Amino acid sequence: MTGSPSVGFRVFRAVFLLACVAFFALPLVAMLDFSTKIPATGERTFADWQALVTNDSLRESIIVSVELAVLTVAGMVLLLVPTMIWVRLRVPRATRLVEFLCLLPLTIPALVIVVGIKNVMAWVNYYIGDTPLALTFPYIILVLPFSYRAIDSALSAIDVKTLSEAARSLGAGWPTVFVRIVLPNIVGGVLGAATITVALVLGEFTFGSLLNYQTMPVEIAAIYKVQARAAVAAALASIILIAVLLMLLSYVSRDRRTREGRATA
């Protein structure tokens, strides 16, 4: 533009952005403060952070949530990746339908699905037993929009059709096209989808609490009443883990973008 911004603008920018940083950082710092301080004496202690492993019910809930995350990623990849590739290759007229269905959970609140899913979950429990891992199924629905977007942008970056036609003209069958041609080219997108899936599952509260399963967030909320500091420590630990995962995701996707940019330049 016309030279560099004015001094007044720069001051405003600095003040405004610093205020934002304070607003967003303060509650996190407060959690750290709370979880490490004995109010009576003001002493610092990390004893309550140890509850993450020493508290049996908390540890178990963490294991449940991690298992759920792994299963949800596996289910999401198995369900979504072949479907999305197949739509691009063979049934392009289903593109709009699949996109609509994948983005639908953005429009239907999770709470609404919880209300309506009782019968379906009873049926699931009848087949696989009453285990918290049954949450895998609704969780796959929950992560559908975000996973779809990640994989879709990876697929858009390559010309699936031409690649597969090239491979098939060279004698490759459909399984080879899937596994050896398309998949290696969208690994970044699938990883991104997996990352956001893990982040969402680890923080999910609505389904877990209303369907009465002791997932990590539900357990953290429960022990807050008896061991507030441990609960806050666990909550902070979980958000740090989720933040690292999501930062990693944005780093990975940026890396992919810059590489594409260079290729087209």
Next chain:
Amino acid sequence: MTESPARTERGTPVELTDLTRVYGSIHALDGLTLHIDPGELVALLGPSGCGKTTALRILAGLDRATSGTVAVGGRDLTGVPANKRDMGMVFQAYSLFPHMTVRDNVAFGLKMRGRDKAARNRRADDMLDLVGLTEHGGRFAHQLSGGQQQRVALARALAVEPSVLLLDEPLSALDAKVRSQLRDEIRRVQLEVGTTTLFVTHDQEEALAVADRVGVMNQGRMDQIAAPADLYANPATPFVAEFVGLNNKVPATVDGGRAQVLGVSVPVIEGSLSAGPGIAMVRPESVTVAEVGGGDAGNARVTSVNFLGPISRVYCRLGEGDGAIDLMAQVASSLATRLTPGDPVVVGVEPTAVLVVAAP
């Protein structure tokens, strides 16, 4: 608009004096001086990073010179903000406001000048007539082709009757065919309205085709500025010579104002080496190629032939090994079609003046 081509008196002279622009350690402009006559179209030509766009943006007020002055119509514009400079600018691409119709885009400058709506629209429609888009006033930018968008941008820039028209690589985002069409269109319109114009481009063909004078820029300085034919015939430096397409470098010896090039004695142009061995810059169309018959070895071999229609390019190699010289000759296709790679030929040069510079 119905101004006659002769009406150049409404043009305004432009004076850039000793402009420098330093970004950190990079000297984008390094003492540029340029005078543009009223109504003249000057093209600034050079590779990217030579400072031509910086010069244009400083003139527009969109960038600030580190030192030096800008004057238009005798008035010093230093310190005058860009929106008060009364210039019309056409950008490379995507400069049309997307939420306005074509007509509103063209009328925008007049709106900023407080003209009433009826007058604005009348003027906008006149300008759209001028660029041949009479029917497109109600459309939005995304409904137009790239070439049409640039015509609208030209109409918008001219609608305010600017003192200077600035064209910043206006054709570089277009297809080759549209590019040459619009290039001629720009020149026609410019002659018709008679506005003093600065045209920035990296395409030598474009610059030579539209401009009254072409300035070749190199590393923030003006290497040479001259009328297209003059520039082509008498390049002042090897950089200019290469940039305007004189890309054959042939060993030569200068003595007494004449040079021996490929056994032909030719006059040298001003600025050449005064005496001794050097390199002659020879245009492709000045290289002659003759067939040889009956086992004669000639002095060169054909390496490849590119058919371009009525004329063809013949690539030849003189000598073998490290000392070999590659030449490109532009000859009639009637001759070129009889040549195949490997054929022995005799190459020479036309007896026109050449630039001879010291060997590197």
Next chain:
Amino acid sequence: MALTATGSDTPTRTGRRLSVGPSLALLPFLVFVGIFLIIPTVTVIVQGFLENGRFSLSNIETLFTGTVMRALWKSVVLSASTALIGAVIGAIASYLVVSGNPDGLLRRGAVSLSGVLAQFGGVTLAFAWITTVGLGGMLQRALEAAFGYDVFGGSGWLYDMPGLILVYSYFQIPLMVIVFLPALNGLRPQWREAATNLGASTWQFWKEVGIPVLTPPFLASALLLFANAFAAYATAAILVSQGQIILPLMIRAALTSEVVLGQQNLAFALALEMVVVVAVVMWVYNWYLKRAARWLQ
């Protein structure tokens, strides 16, 4: 799973794009979505109109009683106010971030952080604010020590509407940054330069070009924020452990109270109401993007 259909697909059939064969490979996906998304949603819609297995409007009528209407109103106020706060602050923050170096550290950091913070909700977010401005919270103690001002105030505002508005803003602002930043990127520097060149002042540029161009994405983003807040449950559920001040909490009460008969039906009706509100907002969102921005492509 989709791979199972590949066996039947011989090269001779590849030309027949409209054959049913290839479509069969989509069945696993469609069945899954049908069971775990469509059936629950349809259940909610249908059950909202049933009473003892028969069609009835009694559940729907309940929606228009005082308590439910109050909860709906508060939900709308909460969603609208945090959408407004989030949209305005988020838009300003986005602009300030892009006005720096577009590829700079500030911008990249802001985008990554917003991605994290927009997903921040539920247990952790509620705890974060309780430990900040709750009784004995860090900021509460600091303000009391420094100015003798008790921000918590003993009124429990943190566990009521004002608290929800504050806490929701924490994820609404970053969400705005994420959805609005691309629109700001779409504001090409050439437009600014062209406007300046044609005589527009900074103010005129914003009035004639900048604001008109940014208005559709701004309003659309605000609608998304509204829907986001309206559908949110976890944060409010932790913060307000009892009470039914907003619609989602009323649904919780209806779902978890097994004492009162007919509460299950109320849950369906309330959920139906949520679906309708969010669907209307999303419909307006799509309609608006199409109508108001016919020049957008």
